[in-house]
Amino acid sequence: MWRRVASLSSSISSSFLAQTASRLNTWESLTTGIAQQAKGVIAPKEKTPFITFVLGGPGSGKGTQCIKIVETFGFAHLSAGDLLRREIASKSADGAMILNTIKEGKIVPSQVTVKLIQKEMELSDNHKFLIDGFPRTEENRVSFEQILSEWQSQIGVEPNVVLFFDCPEEEMVKRVLNRNEGRVDDNLETIKKRLTVFQALSLPVINYYSEKGKLYTIKAIGTEDEIFEQVRPIFAAFEQTVG
Numbered sequence: 544m545w546r547r548v549a550s551l552s553s554s555i556s557s558s559f560l561a562q563t564a565s566r567l568n569t570w571e572s573l574t575t576g577i578a579q580q581a582k583g584v585i586a587p588k589e590k591t592p593f594i595t596f597v598l599g600g601p602g603s604g605k606g607t608q609c610i611k612i613v614e615t616f617g618f619a620h621l622s623a624g625d626l627l628r629r630e631i632a633s634k635s636a637d638g639a640m641i642l643n644t645i646k647e648g649k650i651v652p653s654q655v656t657v658k659l660i661q662k663e664m665e666l667s668d669n670h671k672f673l674i675d676g677f678p679r680t681e682e683n684r685v686s687f688e689q690i691l692s693e694w695q696s697q698i699g700v701e702p703n704v705v706l707f708f709d710c711p712e713e714e715m716v717k718r719v720l721n722r723n724e725g726r727v728d729d730n731l732e733t734i735k736k737r738l739t740v741f742q743a744l745s746l747p748v749i750n751y752y753s754e755k756g757k758l759y760t761i762k763a764i765g766t767e768d769e770i771f772e773q774v775r776p777i778f779a780a781f782e783q784t785v786g
């Protein structure tokens with residue numbers, strides 16, 4: 544379980560925190576850290592988080608390619624849409640609001656989505672994250688950067704890689720209508736709204752990362768395997784340094 548050192552402050556004394564923080568140059572595993580502290584040994588987890596945002600329109604193939612990246616490169620896959628659908632299924636306090644927002648093809652408030660992603664990252668034993676379908680708006684991006692800035696001394700405020708699956712609209716519509724997974728937003732009316740939201744709110748995020756030199760654009764047409772052959776070299780290039 545990965546935890547930010549700062550998030551331990553409510554349960555652990557500040558002297559323990561200061562001691563722990565000084566020994567660790569990155570995130571600490573809470574359970575391992577406490578057990579090892581009891582033995583008088585704290586072994587640092589030296590792997591720095593590696594964050595990839597996976598962006599693209601509805602049905603562009605983000606989730607499909609994430610599965611292949613996980614299989615090949617051992618990332619943890621965090622789909623923002625799946626986390627939100629899990630909230631609906633669990634009938635959480637935000638569930639009804641999230642359901643209505645998804646049906647309308649709109650964007651759930653940043654604080655809700657960021658909290659879910661942050662929790663998943665903190666619970667993960669992995670240090671390599673694929674964050675699928677997020678950030679969807681500039682506001683999402685800034686909210687997440689605020690979280691990362693808490694870890695700034697360790698990892699900086701930006702993702703390491705941003706993938707953009709660039710797919711023609713007619714192909715995206717065809718794929719979504721054929722998806723057949725029972726999603727409430729897989730209908731023509733909602734898809735049209737999602738495409739409008741993508742153009743208006745998500746493309747600016749993609750342009751932002753392009754200007755930052757972080758963007759890797761994938762031509763998302765062809766077979767799933769053909770598309771993955773564009774994705775593979777991006778992660779292969781980082782493999783030595785990321786672990």
Ligand SMILES: Nc1ncnc2c1ncn2[C@@H]1O[C@H](COP(=O)(O)OP(=O)(O)OP(=O)(O)O)[C@@H](O)[C@H]1O
Pocket residue numbers: 599600601602603604605606607608624676718719721722723763764765766767770
């Ligand atoms: N290269 C491809 N060719 C044909 N169909 C594909 C291809 N890649 C994915 N699909 C299919 O298209 C549908 C949408 O793919 P996927 O769920 O991966 O997209 P997505 O970008 O995650 O969409 P969303 O944003 O709606 O979650 C799925 O049914 C998937 O099996």
Ligand SMILES: O=c1ccn([C@@H]2O[C@H](COP(=O)(O)O)[C@@H](O)[C@H]2O)c(=O)[nH]1
Pocket residue numbers: 601623624625627644645646648649650651652656675676677678679683728737
């Ligand atoms: O960061 C996010 C991600 C998703 N949503 C909402 O969920 C649906 C479905 O998302 P997928 O990534 O396509 O599974 C999306 O249309 C949004 O309504 C969100 O608000 N914020």
Ligand SMILES: [Mg+2]
Pocket residue numbers: 605606622624676
């Ligand atoms: Mg998806």
